[in-house]
Amino acid sequence: MMKRGDIDYRQTSSIILVRRIFISFQEKNLTQAFVFKASDTNPNLIVVSFRGTELFSSDDWCTDLDISWYELKNVGKVHAGFLRALGLQQNGWPKENISLIHQYAYYTIRQKLRDMLARDKNLKFILTGHSLGGAIAALFPAILAIHGEDELLDKLEGVYTFGQPRIGDEEFGEYMKEVMKKHGIEYERFVYNNDMVTRVPFDDKILFGYKHYGSCNYFNSLYKGKLLxxxxxxxxxxxxxxxxxxxxxxxxxxxxxxxxxxxxxxxxDHFPLDYVNSTRLGGLARPVATTTPQDKLYLIA
Incomplete structure (x- = not known):
């Protein structure tokens, strides 16, 4: 009997072996994030930045290449590798971390935010990341919503991703649009030039069906204008x-x-340098009222 989260076609023994290898890598503590306050520019803003794929890290590549679906009930289907990088456990997504061994990214960062926001009610936070880090940043509010973390979601000012791959199906995208609208969260996805990572996993109807959602901010090789x-x-x-x-x-x-x-x-076109230059030279689209464009440029660059 197939369990929720398994791929929906008959698996050969070799496919099962590959998935076990992926899962064994993803049970390690690999996800890296940086949580800080920019006291000089916006003392009421917490930034959570997730690190992207390290070029020579086989563990990170195993996360990226595990493109099987994991189905979240009433939410949609999501990239299983990215979910495991955030903290998906063998028994799914319990509301609290019950593992005594692993320090999962989602639970650790959620608790850090709870503690910081409890000490200062005026604080808000944003999520950001490049590549794999962008995918994790975009998934973080989805798990908060599943767990009913409305107080944290109300404090989430925006999600800003750079070179982010696709993370879920169309149903997931519609679910996230409702979450963003309900809590007033700004979601901006930045794409530089011909970055191929932003075009995977594929969005064909036969094998994959991954879809982007939300607005896209595109910069070309002059950080504005036409494609070169x-x-x-x-x-x-x-x-x-x-x-x-x-x-x-x-x-x-x-x-x-x-x-x-x-x-x-x-x-x-996927390397962070061009995304940094894009934000510095190309400007940022639709800045929210509580965070000035200068603040965002300082934080991201």
Whole structure:
């Protein structure tokens, strides 16, 4: 008998073995997040930033590549790997962490926020992250909603993700739209140029069916305007210091990545550097009233 969360087609022994390998990696304490207050710019704002995929971390890649569905009742289907990175346990999503071994990201950060908000009722918080970190940031309020954490959700000012892959199906997207609307949460997804990660997992109707939801803020290789090629990005890596200032100078590692981007379009566009430059040079869309654009630029850059 298949349990909720299993993929909905007959699995061969090799597929089962691969899933066990993925799960064994995801039982480790791998997810990294940074929680801080920016006292100089907005003393009432807490920032929770999730780290993205480390390039040479096989554990992170196992998380990304586990594209099987996990079904959340009355919510929709979600990327199982991302859920496990956030804290999905073998018995699902108990409201409180009952494990004595693992310090799961969701429960640890939720408690940290509870403690900070209890000490200061004026505080609010935002969630952010790049790549895998963006996927986890976008999933965090979903689990808060499932657990009925309305007080925390009312304190959540916005979710801002950079280079975020797709995380769920259309039903999940509709559920999240209602959550965001109910609690007045701003959700902004930032995409730079040809970033291929923002286009996966695929949204075809036959095999996958993953869908983005919410608004998308798009920046091209001039951080505004029309789409340009990987060749231009390589040239720009040499001239941007003269164009925008020495602080934008790119090192040879990044220039090497640009060469890869010429051969495989979209690879180099996923690196955090261009997302940082996009927020600094391209501006941010639709800033909320309680957080100034200057605050956001300071926090994200």
């Amino acid at each position: 090629s990987g060749v231009w990005e390589f040239i720009r890596s040499f001239i941007i210091r003269f164009w925008k200032g020495n602080e934008y100078k790119e090192n040879w590692t990044m220039r090497t990545v640009r060469i890869v981007g010429i051969i495989i379009p979209g690879v180099s």
